[in-house]
Amino acid sequence: MRYYRTIEDGAARLVARDGEKAYDLTAAREGLDSFAALANVADVLGTGIDDVVEGLTADAPLLDADSVAARATMPAVPDEVWAAGVTYQVSSDAREEESGRGEIYQDVFEGDRPELFFKATASRTVGPGEKVGIRGDSDWDVPEPELAVVVHRGDIVGYTVGNDMSSRSIEGDNPLYLPQAKIYDRCCAIGPAIASPETVGDPQDLELSMRIERDDEVMFDDSTSTSQLVRSPEELVSYLNRHNATPELAVLLTGTSLVPEEFTLEADDEIAIGIENVGRLENEVTTV
Known part of the structure; x- marks a missing residue:
């Protein structure tokens, strides 16, 4: 369901x-x-x-x-939203391109410990039909479509569609700027629904697509599969729970493999992210 x-x-x-x-x-x-x-x-x-x-x-x-x-709104109000990075090879390649420091990202991709970072509070997260944000002090901004895991008291109870909005220019200047590149007003979207594990089936065998339109012109349209995800949702959640008092309800974004190249979002762009067996999340863009 x-x-x-x-x-x-x-x-x-x-x-x-x-x-x-x-x-x-x-x-x-x-x-x-x-x-x-x-x-x-x-x-x-x-x-x-x-x-x-x-x-x-x-x-x-x-x-x-x-x-x-x-009429759907944000399907749950998470106490915290976390995210994983460099969980697909293409993500590692993109980080190398933007930063010129590819070795640190490749080390994470190949290492035992995944990259996990705090992404958003509920107040910084929007639902379907609401506007996601791009920072006014950034000149290279992209959406990152991701399978999102819904975690209740440390256990996976469902999946939804996530958009990890990111400033590639800020993170590219220096990886230590990651929090500013990731955490800001309207930096995250989830929805439109939470699909139960039984409905989703194998979370690492789903088609994931993203389409971006600007003034009725298609700027980006591509798809991939979560089969390319090198770390399972269970592994990522296990690291989230380690030595960490996770809240009653949290969302964990599992990383992206669709990275628009030589492209930056603009206000009023329309983003549609679809994940097989989960749903389709649509948002417009605004500058914050």
Whole structure:
């Protein structure tokens, strides 16, 4: 199943979509108004989130599935968003191009320990249809489409689509500027839904695509496969949990393999990122 969050009369509602059927879980059970609440129930019962929902569908009113998708907001409000870097060979190559210090990135690509960094708070993260940001002090900015892992109390409970907005010019000046290149207003987007592990299947066998349009002209359109991901989501999450008090609900972006070359985003560009079995995330660009 896929799980959506909508806002109705100022209040959040949790909706489960199974094929063409959409179930209002909040109407079925009072207090079940977020993905985190659903994950808590599954954790207490020691079962999967889909198993919990299957026991609720008989009491849940049916909604128009297309309308739910159109009204979807950020599917969960994560306490923290983290990201992994240099998890695809093409990412290592791109970092070498932008920085001229390729050896440090290749060392990470080949090393035992992955690169993990703090990416965003909930206030810096946007959902589908909202605007992602490019920094006003950067002249080379790109989206980074990524499979995002949803982590509840240290365990993987779902997947969503992520956009790790990045200033390549700032990071390229010096790798120690990474936090400024990555963390700023509207620096991250996730959504439109959270797909359960059963819905996704093998997370390292999914088609991932990105399309960028400017004034109805296609500026970038390419696809790849998460099979090129050299570290599994489980490995990345294990490092996130090491000696680290992770919050109840976190999102971990797993890295990118689609890197637009000789291209920089501009305000009003439109970005669409699709991941097989997960969803399609669409955002416009603004300068922050």
